[in-house]
Amino acid sequence: MYTPPFPLAQPSRLKLSGDEFASTGIRAVDACCSPVKLSLPRAKRRARLSELDHHLHCSIIGTCLSTHELRKLVPKFTDLDRRDASDLEIHHSAVELAIEGGAAAKALHKLLDERYSGAIRRFDKAADDAELLKLWDEALKSGDIPPAYWALMTHPFATMPVRQKAFGDLHMLSHLVGAANRADIRRLVALEEENAALKEKIERQQSRLQELSIERDASAAAFDEQLAQLQARQLPADAAGLQAELEHLRERLADADQRVALHTSRREAAEQRMQQEQEAALALRRSHDQALALLKLVQSECDALERATVDAASASHGSEARRASLDGVHGKRIVYVGGRPGSNAALKRLVEAAGGELVVHDGGVEDRKGLLAAALPGADIVVFPVDCVDHDSMNTLKRICERHSIDYHPLRTASVASFVELIARLHPEHVAQLRNPPPPAFCLRHG
CATH class of the missing domain: 3.40.50.11370 (Rossmann fold)
Structure with missing residues (x-):
């Protein structure tokens, strides 16, 4: 976009040098165009959600709140159905409630404050708008965008130029989402191969566990049979040899139990990891399907534009072909x-x-x-x-x-x-x- 979707403010309050103005993208203005100094930007309390420019509500709600959280809160103040309403309807209703103010806007503001209380305390240490921009740049580098965005937008020292810079940075980040599609596809293929290898390994472990269980049962049965035979014979002379054999059989049984327990724990860990990999593969497949749908739509737009370009060229060369x-x-x-x-x-x-x-x-x-x-x-x-x-x-x-x-x-x-x-x-x-x-x-x- 050439300009943000709200009127530009005059950033005369920022005490920045020429290089700092160039780095933040904020243009200086003449003294005659400076706004009247008000006491509101230096107020000690944070701004409410309903007090912000209504053009900012869409980016704040879309970035800082998930659809799952909005589906629990928005139906309490609207006629939307929690299960049947689309994500776009839930988002639009949340933005309209924030613009209207009232109890719904207070509930949204409370939810945002509770979720990002740590970021709010961190940004409260900023003494002016220059420190706010420094904290915002640090959040951009670390990738922790939603907490920093909410804390900056409601900060007492957040001027309109500061909010415009944060809005512009957030807008440009949205263009980088599609860059990871090919890497996600490669990761999906790798996860599917790893999933197949894990399944094969689990099958081998299960067969080995079954063999060990059969061996243990056979050993226990043989031990019981030998013990019964010895008790029936009642040979006092061989008591020492029988006691040694009994101890040997008990050691073998304990060793077999330990091996079974070890393979059981490995099998459970492998099954848990396989479940996690399957969920990750499913999420990547859904992302892949969405990317393919968007690709088909863009292809249809390109075909239509190409046809219009060919028709325009034919008309410009004096052809009788219709547009x-x-x-x-x-x-x-x-x-x-x-x-x-x-x-x-x-x-x-x-x-x-x-x-x-x-x-x-x-x-x-x-x-x-x-x-x-x-x-x-x-x-x-x-x-x-x-x-x-x-x-x-x-x-x-x-x-x-x-x-x-x-x-x-x-x-x-x-x-x-x-x-x-x-x-x-x-x-x-x-x-x-x-x-x-x-x-x-x-x-x-x-x-």
Whole structure:
């Protein structure tokens, strides 16, 4: 994103040098633009969750609280079902409760304070915003992000520039998640091979234990039989020899019992490790399936974008071929809410070249939110990227679209490919062209 999804503050309060401003990504401002000095940033109490900027609630709840914890807390204040509600619905409801304040926001704040009390005590030692940034950088290096993020956001000395830097660092970390997919796949294969080896080893140990148990039972039976024979004969002269043999048999029996106990403990430890490896392999397989699903979606977006590029090239060379990839927007008025300035400009040119009209609203970053309600009526389609629009604008456009019976469609990202793939998906006649493109006019053999 070019800017965070909330208005930038003027960081005039940070007492940092030029190099420190460059390292934190915070720009200095002129004295005329400095905000009025207030006593609130130097307050001794920590900020409440409901007092924070509502654009920060999504990142705080998504990073610092797990879905399992939210499923136990959110249904107490909403009509959502704890088992049937999706993870996205639970997350959206938690963000809305935090924005509204009240008992639900207090419960969320209490849960976060109890879970990250250690980090809060560690950050309370910071005497100014520079020390806060130093503690935050240390947390980034150690990878302990959620406790440090909550402690920083509610700290009495956390200014808006400090919160913006923490938000930006957290946002960039989300782009690094997909980098570990290939390593996870290799680990999954290694775990499956190790799991097979453990199973084979356990089978060998179980067969060995069974053989030892049979040997012990046979030895005990032979001992009982010999003892019975000796008692029946009652030969006093051989009492010493019988006593020695009896002691020998008892030692063999005790040794057999020790060996059985040792192999039993090894078998139990191997079974426990195999169970842990199976759970880890299952988790990696689920992650692999999610990565494959995302790969298929990205492939469909790339196919749609490639088709649109080919059609645009054909039209620019004077070909009579129709722009089949964007025929669905011809003569229609499309409202695009959110997104990035660069991709929005490219989308506007594509739609206008295809004979349509694209009205762009950034969701309230620079455009007034009051213009959103005026732009939606009369639109044929409303589109918004879920990764680049705030919750308030998304809820507003949903209500207005339902009121005016306007179709609205979410996009996976704010990219041009996601928009072109949506247009192709809304018009089934384009799907056949994407899956079965016409044969090329250029022959690979004869030119």
